[in-house]
Amino acid sequence: MAGLTCLGFYRTVQAYPLVIGGRWFSLVMLPEPGTGHRVTGELYEADDAALTRLDLIESVHLPTGYHRERIKVVSLDGGLPVNAWVYFKDRARVECTHSAYLTAYDDDRYIHRSKRPAA
Structure with missing residues (x-):
């Protein structure tokens, strides 16, 4: 996507629940x-x-979508924590979960938006 530059791999300073969810x-x-x-x-x-395009992809404009917040992350290469935007979804808005808590995302069952049936 235009306007994005990869800075590398980072880890959250605090623990968060990361799951595979929804249909x-x-x-x-x-x-x-x-x-x-x-x-x-x-x-x-x-x-x-x-960021505007990502907000649309993550449906931040919808009540069932994600919301964007800043959290602290640190590079796997070391260094001081930095602020980063992340997309969260409230637990009550996740229709079902398909995993225990994860440390990273790697799931080949994900269905890309372009391959989903029309709602």
Whole structure:
């Protein structure tokens, strides 16, 4: 996606519950710090236009969508914690879960938006 630059792999400073959820086997991080594991993933620098597109993809404009918050993450290469945007979904809005708490996302059951049937 235009406007994104990968900064490398980072890990959350606090533990969060990360699960595979919903009928599309999507990644869901729950806004419950101190529960689950420290989560590892790629961190991207995003310009304003890219953030706007990501917000649309994550359905932040819908009551059932994700919401964006800042949390602290640290590079796997070391260094001081930095602030990063993450997308959370409230537990009550996750229709079902298909995994225990994860440390990273790796699930081939995910159904990409382009392959989903029309609602």
